Amino acid sequence: MPKTSKVEDKTNKSDKHPERQVLEIRDLHTQFSTHDGVVKAVDGVSFDVIEGKTVGIVGESGCGKSVLARSVLQLIEHPGQIVGGKVLYRDYAEGEEAASQNDILALPSGGSEIRSIRGGHISMIFQEPMSSFSPVHTIGNQMVEALRLHKPISKVEANEQAVDWLHRVGMPNPSERIRAYPHELSGGQLQRAMIALALSTNPSVLIADEPTTGLDVTTQAQILELLGSLQEEQGMAMMFITHDLGVIAEIADDVLVMYLGRVVEEASVTQLFQSPQHPYTKALFTSMPGTGEIEDNRLPTIKGSVPEPHSRPAGCFFHPRCDSFMSGTCDIAEPELLAVNGQQKASCFLYSEGE
Amino acid sequence: MTSESVPITQSPDPNDMDDDVLNVVGLKKYFPVTRGFIRRHTSMVRAVDGLTFSIKSGETLGIVGESGCGKTTASRCIVRSLEPTEGQIWFRTAAGDVVDLAKLSQSQMRPFRRDIQFIFQDPYTSLNPRMTIFEIIAEPLVVNNVGNRREQEDRVSSLLRRVGLAPEYMKRYPHAFSGGQRQRIGIARALALNPRLIVADEPVSALDVSVQAQVLNLMADLQSDLGIAYVFVAHDLRVVRHICHRVVVMYVGRVAEIGNPDDLFRAPKHPYTEALISSLPAIEPSKRKRGTMSLSGEVPNPANPPSGCFFHPRCPYAVEKCRVEAPEVREIEPGRFTSCHRTEELELVGSDD
Numbered sequence: 001m002p003k004t005s006k007v008e009d010k011t012n013k014s015d016k017h018p019e020r021q022v023l024e025i026r027d028l029h030t031q032f033s034t035h036d037g038v039v040k041a042v043d044g045v046s047f048d049v050i051e052g053k054t055v056g057i058v059g060e061s062g063c064g065k066s067v068l069a070r071s072v073l074q075l076i077e078h079p080g081q082i083v084g085g086k087v088l089y090r091d092y093a094e095g096e097e098a099a100s101q102n103d104i105l106a107l108p109s110g111g112s113e114i115r116s117i118r119g120g121h122i123s124m125i126f127q128e129p130m131s132s133f134s135p136v137h138t139i140g141n142q143m144v145e146a147l148r149l150h151k152p153i154s155k156v157e158a159n160e161q162a163v164d165w166l167h168r169v170g171m172p173n174p175s176e177r178i179r180a181y182p183h184e185l186s187g188g189q190l191q192r193a194m195i196a197l198a199l200s201t202n203p204s205v206l207i208a209d210e211p212t213t214g215l216d217v218t219t220q221a222q223i224l225e226l227l228g229s230l231q232e233e234q235g236m237a238m239m240f241i242t243h244d245l246g247v248i249a250e251i252a253d254d255v256l257v258m259y260l261g262r263v264v265e266e267a268s269v270t271q272l273f274q275s276p277q278h279p280y281t282k283a284l285f286t287s288m289p290g291t292g293e294i295e296d297n298r299l300p301t302i303k304g305s306v307p308e309p310h311s312r313p314a315g316c317f318f319h320p321r322c323d324s325f326m327s328g329t330c331d332i333a334e335p336e337l338l339a340v341n342g343q344q345k346a347s348c349f350l351y352s353e354g355e
Numbered sequence: 356m357t358s359e360s361v362p363i364t365q366s367p368d369p370n371d372m373d374d375d376v377l378n379v380v381g382l383k384k385y386f387p388v389t390r391g392f393i394r395r396h397t398s399m400v401r402a403v404d405g406l407t408f409s410i411k412s413g414e415t416l417g418i419v420g421e422s423g424c425g426k427t428t429a430s431r432c433i434v435r436s437l438e439p440t441e442g443q444i445w446f447r448t449a450a451g452d453v454v455d456l457a458k459l460s461q462s463q464m465r466p467f468r469r470d471i472q473f474i475f476q477d478p479y480t481s482l483n484p485r486m487t488i489f490e491i492i493a494e495p496l497v498v499n500n501v502g503n504r505r506e507q508e509d510r511v512s513s514l515l516r517r518v519g520l521a522p523e524y525m526k527r528y529p530h531a532f533s534g535g536q537r538q539r540i541g542i543a544r545a546l547a548l549n550p551r552l553i554v555a556d557e558p559v560s561a562l563d564v565s566v567q568a569q570v571l572n573l574m575a576d577l578q579s580d581l582g583i584a585y586v587f588v589a590h591d592l593r594v595v596r597h598i599c600h601r602v603v604v605m606y607v608g609r610v611a612e613i614g615n616p617d618d619l620f621r622a623p624k625h626p627y628t629e630a631l632i633s634s635l636p637a638i639e640p641s642k643r644k645r646g647t648m649s650l651s652g653e654v655p656n657p658a659n660p661p662s663g664c665f666f667h668p669r670c671p672y673a674v675e676k677c678r679v680e681a682p683e684v685r686e687i688e689p690g691r692f693t694s695c696h697r698t699e700e701l702e703l704v705g706s707d708d
């Protein structure tokens with residue numbers, strides 16, 4: 001299919017402000033000590049999350065997407081540990097320029113500050129909605145409790161707001177459904193309830209970890225539509241994790257491609273789809289059903305599989321699977337993430353000869 | 356209920372099966388449900404409610420539809436891990452005999468079990484964690500008394516090689532393998548007895564795209580080398596389009612549409628197929644679909660389906676007739692079936708991607 005040049009850019013959102021960073025993630029390192037060795041699940045990741053925009057994070061299973069998302073909220077448990085980096089959060093609600101910048105990772109864990117950020121300023125939704133809800137309380141009770149934790153309002157007010165939120169996320173019969181227990185809802189309804197719970201505190205950032213993976217395409221389309229329109233209304237920023245490039249095409253403004261704990265490519269969604277630069281990104285595109293050339297009834301694949309995380313290859317981590325592998329360069333030095341095409345960055349020696 | 360399921364033009368006469376390996380006619384599976392605390396009232400979940408389709412040997416038939424449409428129930432009836440409530444499942448054996456599997460008792464079914472194998476959706480829970488890979492793959496051989504231990508080991512090595520795994524893996528346990536590798540192990544096991552038909556319930560839905568492509572290629576290779584027919588259940592229409600020769604679109608236990616995948620994709624003849632296609636995520640950002648979403652609502656509960664056409668509460672084209680009269684499955688072109696009152700008047704939109 002020809003890539004048209006008269007692409008009408010549907011991805012630009014009307015900018016009311018110049019771009020304002022809500023989160024600046026800098027050189028984040030998170031690792032797990034396992035009996036096989038140390039797993040550097042997130043290994044020096046930096047990026048910005050911009051108000052009103054969506055940064056998509058894509059990569060194969062095990063490349064560190066979820067650990068990255070959880071690290072941002074200090075949600076890493078033993079045997080994991082955040083061993084380096086900063087997550088700078090800026091709260092513009094406190095007033096324009098005066099907005100103070102806080103390093104979330106420097107906040108005492110379990111303290112009141114981190115708890116008011118989690119689920120208040122920064123909310124998270126997951127693939128498995130049951131991980132957001134307790135099975136023994138009604139959806140409504142849990143929403144009311146979350147609302148009152150973050151806002152000084154009465155039970156009655158909280159209840160009204162909860163019904164209102166269920167209504168906004170398209171829950172059928174919200175004033176009745178609010179009394180339902182999680183198991184009484186269908187997968188799609190539960191996902192909506194989780195989104196209502198996450199957004200009811202008006203967060204400035206929503207972290208979504210594969211919220212539509214495993215859902216029907218129809219439900220997925222409904223949820224993406226809902227998140228897109230809520231983002232337009234609320235102006236929140238989104239960090240959207242998925243392994244599906246189609247979902248990225250639907251929802252992201254900017255994209256990070258991850259491989260074995262590192263960002264290998266960073267680009268605007270339009271750049272990424274028009275001219276992917278990193279061989280791994282290109283390979284991901286061709287193995288997406290419905291895009292690559294099909295010969296002999298065979299889909300293009302990436303050769304081999306993702307290596308064991310505790311024994312990453314020397315040099316470029318992708319070199320054993322790469323079709324552009326250059327012996328003597330790629331297996332010796334580690335490529336850096338550098339600008340290759342305007343704002344677009346890739347970490348590959350095809351664009352920066354190794355020394 | 357006006358909806359008697361419709362015998363499609365295919366005759367259930369076994370002599371008419373041509374080169375079909377499987378011919379399913381009017382398959383129904385109802386589950387009894389007991390509801391209410393005070394009045395214990397029994398009703399029926401019509402999980403599969405009159406399915407008719409056929410598969411030629413060496414071909415792949417796709418079954419698609421949203422979750423809860425009856426895909427798993429239908430595939431489990433075919434392998435007889437569920438007892439069909441009604442209908443016929445004509446199967447052609449290697450010797451050329453045609454038998455109705457639906458009529459067989461579990462013990463009469465035994466000789467045919469070798470010919471028809473099942474692959475599960477979830478590679479993480481479908482393999483017994485306490486069995487070695489050898490025990491898992493050899494189990495069908497052991498159960499059917501095929502070969503001695505040495506012969507079984509040889510067979511397992513060659514099966515492992517066949518699915519792209521090293522024979523040394525035989526001694527390991529499932530936890531040591533990734534999702535894609537486990538699905539290969541499941542396939543090796545299904546191949547152990549040289550089946551003629553493999554029923555695969557969403558075999559790649561839980562896998563990454565790159566791994567998914569590897570498993571799909573393996574299945575395609577096995578088909579061209581061994582002539583195995585597949586029933587391939589999926590919810591990803593793009594995957595189905597790539598690997599299937601024919602596709603059945605199911606809605607609440609019934610056929611919405613049957614056709615070859617390219618025709619279905621480019622020019623759907625049933626509003627439900629159109630809706631499934633329009634819900635697929637874009638393949639590039641300039642083709643974003645946000646704001647054009649057409650399908651709202653959810654799959655109805657098959658214990659209490661809507662009147663008339665089951666799709667009418669969600670169908671943008673529904674008219675009064677749809678609310679009162681259940682549409683029959685009709686063959687509108689050779690090999691193309693649809694169950695919509697309005698197929699001829701509607702100009703449904705497909706996709707080129």
Ligand SMILES: Nc1ncnc2c1ncn2[C@@H]1O[C@H](COP(=O)(O)OP(=O)(O)OP(=O)(O)O)[C@@H](O)[C@H]1O
Pocket residue numbers: 032033034039041059060061062063064065066067068078079080243309
């Ligand atoms: N609790 C843990 N103990 C040990 N290793 C872990 C733990 N949690 C994650 N890891 C490792 O960290 C790496 C990144 O895992 P992560 O869950 O972030 O991947 P992901 O990109 O989200 O994958 P998926 O697409 O499967 O969700 C993997 O190698 C994983 O095995």
Ligand SMILES: Nc1ncnc2c1ncn2[C@@H]1O[C@H](COP(=O)(O)OP(=O)(O)O)[C@@H](O)[C@H]1O
Pocket residue numbers: 386387388400401402420421422423424425426427428429656657
């Ligand atoms: N054992 C059972 N008892 C009662 N209802 C069932 C049973 N198995 C499946 N169903 C119902 O039958 C319908 C079809 O289910 P299923 O075949 O699993 O659909 P799919 O595989 O298309 O998602 C669903 O409404 C499901 O809840």
Ligand code: SF4
Pocket residue numbers: 278279280316317318319320322323324325326330335347348349350
């Ligand atoms: S650095 Fe070398 S091995 Fe790595 S992606 Fe680039 S070309 Fe391939």
Ligand code: SF4
Pocket residue numbers: 625626627664665666667668670671672673674677682694695696697698
């Ligand atoms: S019969 Fe009516 S309700 Fe059913 S799919 Fe056709 S137009 Fe829609």
Ligand SMILES: [Mg+2]
Pocket residue numbers: 065066067209
């Ligand atoms: Mg994850």
Ligand SMILES: [Mg+2]
Pocket residue numbers: 426427428556
């Ligand atoms: Mg199923």
